[in-house]
Amino acid sequence: MGYLFTRLQLYELVWAEPISTLAKSLVISDVGLAKACRRGDIPLPPRGYWAKLNAGQRVDRTPLPLRAPGASDRVEVGVGVGRPRVFRQDVADTSVPDAAPPEPLVYGETLDAVEARIRLALPAKFRFVHKLDNAHPLIGRLLREDDARREAMAKNRYAWDKPRFESPFEQRRLVFLSNLFTLLAALDVRAWMRGREARELGLHIGDQHVELKIDTLASLRPRKGPPKKARGEPMAVEVRVARWKHDEREERLFWSDGDANRLENQLREIAVALVLTAERQYRKALQFSYDWA
DNA sequence: GTGATGGTGACCGTAGAATT
DNA sequence: AATTCTACGGTCACCATCAC
Numbered sequence: 001m002g003y004l005f006t007r008l009q010l011y012e013l014v015w016a017e018p019i020s021t022l023a024k025s026l027v028i029s030d031v032g033l034a035k036a037c038r039r040g041d042i043p044l045p046p047r048g049y050w051a052k053l054n055a056g057q058r059v060d061r062t063p064l065p066l067r068a069p070g071a072s073d074r075v076e077v078g079v080g081v082g083r084p085r086v087f088r089q090d091v092a093d094t095s096v097p098d099a100a101p102p103e104p105l106v107y108g109e110t111l112d113a114v115e116a117r118i119r120l121a122l123p124a125k126f127r128f129v130h131k132l133d134n135a136h137p138l139i140g141r142l143l144r145e146d147d148a149r150r151e152a153m154a155k156n157r158y159a160w161d162k163p164r165f166e167s168p169f170e171q172r173r174l175v176f177l178s179n180l181f182t183l184l185a186a187l188d189v190r191a192w193m194r195g196r197e198a199r200e201l202g203l204h205i206g207d208q209h210v211e212l213k214i215d216t217l218a219s220l221r222p223r224k225g226p227p228k229k230a231r232g233e234p235m236a237v238e239v240r241v242a243r244w245k246h247d248e249r250e251e252r253l254f255w256s257d258g259d260a261n262r263l264e265n266q267l268r269e270i271a272v273a274l275v276l277t278a279e280r281q282y283r284k285a286l287q288f289s290y291d292w293a
Numbered sequence: 294g295t296g297a298t299g300g301t302g303a304c305c306g307t308a309g310a311a312t313t
Numbered sequence: 314a315a316t317t318c319t320a321c322g323g324t325c326a327c328c329a330t331c332a333c
Contacts, residue, residue, distance in 0.1 A: 031323070032323070034300070035321080035322075044300075045299095045300090046329095048330040048331050049299090049330095050299075051331040051332070052330085295333085296332095298331080300327105301326105301328085302327085303324105303327100306323085311316100311319090312315100312316075312318085313316070
């Protein structure tokens, strides 16, 4: 049993009465309700707010911040993990006012505005770090695993498990990934990677999931251009924008080393595009469910 | 200061997902 | 199949803030 609110609905509720009393009418604990609000990036009244209000003092509401790119506008309250997600059906038979209606397709913000907001949110003075000594935790783990393999090789000449990230290209790739993940972490983006050579990459952005590939240009675009040997194997980044309809044209974003513009110099643009992709996916998903409602 | 109110953080059990 | 991981919500202790 749970409730589904839009962020604005829940915001109005938690600023209308203390969450401890609101929680009772929702049959959830106050702490659980507060956590749901935090998940939805909904500010709660500060300490002393209700006491001030009751004493007739002036109080100010903290405004509801804009929805983060790729994040859902819906907040679930009191729905356990894994259990069937409750969407609209149980709302009608509760005593809770203002239960969520089918969401209208109102975004309130153009994609251009979202992009501008992403640019502002990225740390202005981020510096690309070319060393791996303080790498992003995920990269650090790969490096430690490689160290272990290297040690095993030194101990036993017949060890078959060779280090995987020693070549100049792999090192460059890890440096790039570390910088990308670190930069995106400023926007609460969580990264994951898997596969023997960490070739599967993904990002959790808001409530969206964006997949990408970072590899040699030759492997991502096998037929394009003659291989350049000037500065080693060229690298490229590819992002697949999730499709929601089968007839939808497949959409990919692509960057690669240019003559003057290596990928390292495009890091910021790539980060912006990745987050914006999450927002676009969210809107497409919403449009999709709306069309089928 | 005192008592009331109410938000926060640490910790825990649970359950599904992921991994082996 | 057994395990580990992870996210969640609950309880509890704590403490910030208020009116008086």
